[in-house]
Amino acid sequence: MLLPFKIALRFLKSSKGQTILITFGIAIGVSVQLFIGLLIQGLQTSLVDKTVGSSSHITVSSVSEDKYITEYESLLAEIKETEGTTYVSASLDNTSVLVKNQDNEDVITSEYVLIRGLSLEEANGIYKLSNSLVQGNMPIQNTNQVIIGKEFSELNDKSIGEEIKVFLPLLNKKKTLVVSGIFDLKVSSLNETWIITDLQSSQTIFETPGKITSIEIQVDDVFNSPNITVSIEEILGNNTNLIATDWQTQNESLLSGLNGQTISSLMIQIFVIISVVLSIASVLIISVIQKQKQIGILKAMGIKDSMASTIFLTQGFLLGLMGAILGILLGISLIVLFTTFALNPDGTPLIPMQLNPGFIVLSALIAIIASTLASLIPAAKSSKLDPIEVIRNG
Amino acid sequence: MDNILQLKNINKIYGNGEFQTQVLFDINLDIIRGSFNSIIGQSGSGKSTLLNIIGTLDKPTSGELYINGVRTDSMKKTELADLRNNTMGFIFQFHYLLPEFTAYENILIPYYMKNNKPSKEVIERANELIDLVGLSSVKNNLATKMSGGQQQRTAIARALINNPSIILADEPTGNLDSDTTEKIYTLLREVNEKFKTTFIIITHDRRIAEKADRNIEIKDGKINIDIFR
Numbered sequence: 288m289l290l291p292f293k294i295a296l297r298f299l300k301s302s303k304g305q306t307i308l309i310t311f312g313i314a315i316g317v318s319v320q321l322f323i324g325l326l327i328q329g330l331q332t333s334l335v336d337k338t339v340g341s342s343s344h345i346t347v348s349s350v351s352e353d354k355y356i357t358e359y360e361s362l363l364a365e366i367k368e369t370e371g372t373t374y375v376s377a378s379l380d381n382t383s384v385l386v387k388n389q390d391n392e393d394v395i396t397s398e399y400v401l402i403r404g405l406s407l408e409e410a411n412g413i414y415k416l417s418n419s420l421v422q423g424n425m426p427i428q429n430t431n432q433v434i435i436g437k438e439f440s441e442l443n444d445k446s447i448g449e450e451i452k453v454f455l456p457l458l459n460k461k462k463t464l465v466v467s468g469i470f471d472l473k474v475s476s477l478n479e480t481w482i483i484t485d486l487q488s489s490q491t492i493f494e495t496p497g498k499i500t501s502i503e504i505q506v507d508d509v510f511n512s513p514n515i516t517v518s519i520e521e522i523l524g525n526n527t528n529l530i531a532t533d534w535q536t537q538n539e540s541l542l543s544g545l546n547g548q549t550i551s552s553l554m555i556q557i558f559v560i561i562s563v564v565l566s567i568a569s570v571l572i573i574s575v576i577q578k579q580k581q582i583g584i585l586k587a588m589g590i591k592d593s594m595a596s597t598i599f600l601t602q603g604f605l606l607g608l609m610g611a612i613l614g615i616l617l618g619i620s621l622i623v624l625f626t627t628f629a630l631n632p633d634g635t636p637l638i639p640m641q642l643n644p645g646f647i648v649l650s651a652l653i654a655i656i657a658s659t660l661a662s663l664i665p666a667a668k669s670s671k672l673d674p675i676e677v678i679r680n681g
Numbered sequence: 682m683d684n685i686l687q688l689k690n691i692n693k694i695y696g697n698g699e700f701q702t703q704v705l706f707d708i709n710l711d712i713i714r715g716s717f718n719s720i721i722g723q724s725g726s727g728k729s730t731l732l733n734i735i736g737t738l739d740k741p742t743s744g745e746l747y748i749n750g751v752r753t754d755s756m757k758k759t760e761l762a763d764l765r766n767n768t769m770g771f772i773f774q775f776h777y778l779l780p781e782f783t784a785y786e787n788i789l790i791p792y793y794m795k796n797n798k799p800s801k802e803v804i805e806r807a808n809e810l811i812d813l814v815g816l817s818s819v820k821n822n823l824a825t826k827m828s829g830g831q832q833q834r835t836a837i838a839r840a841l842i843n844n845p846s847i848i849l850a851d852e853p854t855g856n857l858d859s860d861t862t863e864k865i866y867t868l869l870r871e872v873n874e875k876f877k878t879t880f881i882i883i884t885h886d887r888r889i890a891e892k893a894d895r896n897i898e899i900k901d902g903k904i905n906i907d908i909f910r
Contacts, residue, residue, distance in 0.1 A: 290790070584771075584773075
């Protein structure tokens with residue numbers, strides 16, 4: 288039946304001031320809820336991205352005595368097949384000690400470096416190596432070429448083409464490496480201690496052909512890593528020497544921080560919605576009283592109670608719909624303004640803009656449903672209204 | 682006699698416990714189909730309560746009410762709403778148009794309670810009624826943009842749109858001047874003759890009452906005088 292819809296629309300139109308006020312009330316509620324929600328999401332995404340965006344999300348390592356993983360090719364292939372993994376990189380990492388030339392004599396220092404042999408193509412996906420290369424080129428396969436960090440290069444005064452001597456305690460041998468490039472991973476501890484070469488070179492240098500120390504894995508959804516870890520553990524199967532470590536277990540404090548933030552943002556959002564619901568309900572209750580006469584006469588003419596309440600449910604729905612649309616426009620404008628004017632010193636936005644369409648649609652739906660629910664009280668009032676009260680009292 | 686309405690031993694008591702007031706006492710009344718009836722009585726005599734009970738807007742405390750031979754005092758609220766929409770038209774002293782709608786739209790509202798789109802016949806009927814009550818020039822005015830007489834004539838057209846068999850009117854001209862009152866009654870009589878609609882009209886105006894087929898006077902909740910002319 289279209290009549291309740293027609294009447295609702297006409298009621299809203301005839302009291303324009305009230306309609307505009309309440310629509311703005313809802314819109315402001317929705318926009319604040321959107322703004323806070325999107326801001327926190329953007330903040331969290333950028334925080335997580337900065338923390339784990341360029342590192343391994345799940346790492347398979349060995350707990351055997353020598354810490355080596357052998358026969359890794361089939362493992363690599365299987366993990367690559369696992370759903371959700373994006374990059375799977377084998378690496379052979381060994382600590383070694385820097386050897387420095389003092390008075391024309393090689394002296395073993397106490398400065399440790401981590402020599403990382405990576406399957407460069409896949410590792411590039413994880414660490415964005417070629418993007419972080421500030422000078423020179425990536426190492427050529429199976430040579431002694433390495434790339435070093437910016438800080439390491441400054442501290443030890445090494446530039447491209449120069450040699451680095453290291454002592455390998457396990458083999459009790461000294462080796463010579465050649466610098467082919469300098470990287471900057473934006474983390475100074477990594478820039479100081481990592482020397483990166485390709486996997487084959489590493490295997491040759493450390494005389495461990497066919498062996499690696501870890502498999503590093505990135506996944507598409509970092510928050511889904513526990514599930515992917517489970518599937519990887521299934522692949523590892525009976526090999527009790529191998530374990531898979533999830534980034535989340537190593538970043539518990541970050542995650543509990545994020546969790547707290549999510550909960551507090553959710554609380555704010557819920558209270559905003561509650562205040563919207565209360566304001567709609569109170570305005571519509573007043574409107575039922577204002578329209579008592581009309582409802583009474585409609586009932587005398589034979590409108591059914593359900594239709595009479597539909598008038599107010601429709602009003603709530605329409606107000607919610609208009610408020611949600613206006614609120615989305617306002618909320619997105621707020622976010623755009625915020626990311627345009629609240630900038631870091633380098634000109635990038637303080638918090639990156641992230642317009643999550645699912646969240647926006649959800650906010651709109653919640654506003655519409657909440658408004659409709661808020662009109663339940665006036666709808667019930669209107670349903671209960673006895674026409675005789677109106678007729679008798681004039 | 683073909684009775685459209687039958688009231689049997691209708692009592693109405695307001696309030697409960699110690700503070701009860703009986704407004705109607707054992708009313709027995711038959712209304713003939715197609716007749717034009719007037720109810721007169723002093724204020725507080727119970728005549729409006731009687732009309733509201735006949736219109737199923739109010740429930741009798743005891744007694745039986747038959748409309749078109751069907752007992753209605755035990756019907757459910759939705760059944761009564763349907764019954765009112767199909768068989769009754771109401772005209773009140775304070776016309777009660779919906780101020781948010783135009784005269785034309787107000788007239789169609791009882792029809793829209795049952796149907797979504799007006800059929801050709803209904804649009805024709807609405808326009809016919811508008812002509813009949815003489816509102817052609819203001820039919821697209823909002824209810825608030827019309828004179829009292831025009832609003833009351835709109836209410837009459839609205840009461841007629843669903844082809845009701847009974848029209849109940851409670852002092853339909855109570856707040857109109859005597860010229861307009863005269864015109865409205867002539868109009869109601871015309872409708873009565875043209876559509877054979879049964880009319881039950883409460884009025885204060887003796888001159889009007891004298892034009893009816895039957896005068897019923899209510900006094901202290903009882904039928905005091907009942908005259909057929």
